[in-house]
Amino acid sequence: MKNMDSKKRLDFLSTVKSIEAQKIINSYQVEIEKEFVNLEDACGRILADDFFSPEDFPYFDRSLVDGYAILSKNSQGASETNPVMLYKKGNVKVGEVPEVSVREGECVYLSTGALIPEGADSVIMQEYAREAGTIVEVLRPVYRGENVMKKGEDIKKGELLFRRGRRISPFDAGTFAALGVTRIPVFRRPVVGVLSTGDEIILPGEKATHGKVRDINRYVIMSLFNRLGGIVKDSGIAKDDIDEVIAKLYLLKDSDLLIISGGSSKGERDLIVEAVKRVGGKILFHGVNIKPGKPFFYASVWGKPLFGLPGHPLSCAIILHRFVLPLFLKIVGCENQRPRKVLGELTNNVPSSYGVEEYVNVKVRNDGKRVLVDPLFAKSAAISVFSISSGYIVVDEAREGFEEGEEVEVFLYEL
Structure with a gap:
């Protein structure tokens, strides 16, 4: 028995370096499924394909100001003391199709965003014009294209707007809406299975008596992956009983990533590694040459990655951020995103x-x-x-x- 204990201690000292652990974790081959969601549900999801604009934006030449559509050459030499007189042919509001065109010596009043009438090449702001009946006095010259946004000036049809792996923002959703896109290809949200272990662990709502510790890590883990777009599957708390740990593990079998908190130190009460082995898992490393977090382990079970994190909260948090998070970002589809x-x-x-x-x-x-x-x-x-x-x-x-x-x-x- 003494030799066995000595062997366990020596085995525990056979740690891998941090860079080796990261290489082993990174070697996991990810196959991410794609699905389509409605535009209103797309924010926060990860784009599954490069997105090319299906059309020009704006879709037509439009006015950027309230003012008068004119031929720019008609405004040359205009000033407050020597205004240019133009004949007003009508008005165009936003959403209306102009029924008039603009020729030499003519103008049409436009609201901001209105379609530019045929023949006009610029818009003079109403602040630089005076209207009297059907006559408009232009008080300053304008250049060709002034106060006009041309069709496709902002976005051209076929232009690459968003790369695969981008987390869709509210502003991205607005861009999709502007371009008439209502179904968005995204990666399926991965399921993260979470389990805490230990006889000493109790729920946050329970009274903490001597020797008992409220479950902190599980709530840190669940909160993090909920916020990053995962679907958390909570298996609760397992006591230090190998049959209970195995039963709880089976509840997480369909998860894409499994995380167990506690029980990763190699000691008398460490049942997690044995439980993982009994359900067919393979331990890829146990112990990393780091501080804090040395006893954490990484395994493959049911073809899925499994992390055994330390029970101490700070150790758990750092391992979570440094080793688990990069793999999750890879699984969720935004592997190019890195911690800042x-x-x-x-x-x-x-x-x-x-x-x-x-x-x-x-x-x-x-x-x-x-x-x-x-x-x-x-x-x-x-x-x-x-x-x-x-x-x-x-x-x-x-x-x-x-x-x-x-x-x-x-x-x-x-x-």
Whole structure:
């Protein structure tokens, strides 16, 4: 038994490097299904095809102002003291088709957005004209095309507007609407299966007695993937009983990505790895040479990726952001999207252990002259830094930390 315990400890020390773990995770082959949704449901979804404009926009020459459609050459030399007199032939409102054309010495009044009548090549703003009956005095010259948006000037038919993998914004939805597109090709929303484990874990609404801990990680995980467009499948909390863990895992069998929080340290109460193996899963690595988050593991089960995350909240959050999120973005269809980064100046020393890649939470602020980065030193079980952290910095395993005043790269939590 002693030799077995020793073997387990040595096995746990056989960790992979961060870059190796990322390569293994990135090797997962994603097949994303496409579906069509109505325009009103498209915002926040991921575009599944490159989008080329089906038509010109605007669809016709239109006025950008309230004013008079004229021939620009008729306005040459016009001024307040020497106005050009034009004959007003009529009015055109927005949505009307002009029944008149404009010739030499003529004009037509237009509302903003109205179609330009045949013959006119510019619009003089009404502020620079005086109307008296059927006569309009033009008080300044205009150039050809002034105050006119030509057909296709904004968007041309066949123009590439949006690339595949783009997260559709409210403004994108407005563009689709303007171009008459009501059915949008998007990637299917992936299902993220979530499970917490541990005899000590209780629900947020339960009273926390000695030795019990409210479930934090599951709500962080579910909130993140709900916000990013996933469909969360919640399997609740499993006690430290292998049959219960297996039963809960089977409830998540149809998920595209599985995440288990807790139970990933190799110890007497670690049943998760064994449970994954019993349902046919393959452990691809267990233990990464990082701090915090060393004991996390990655597996393949039912052909789907499964992450076993540490139980400590800060460790869980960092592993979630650094290792799980890139794969999710790949599965959701926007693999070109990456966590945002910013450079800043450290306001304090950051010590680190040589030989281990370490992640340190930080707060980013601007003093008006430069970007400052405040290290937030906290134990992995702490939660108070959650709401004030802007992101984290990475201390390479070949370094023993950073010194105050050094420029560092911050990986921001907000995408």
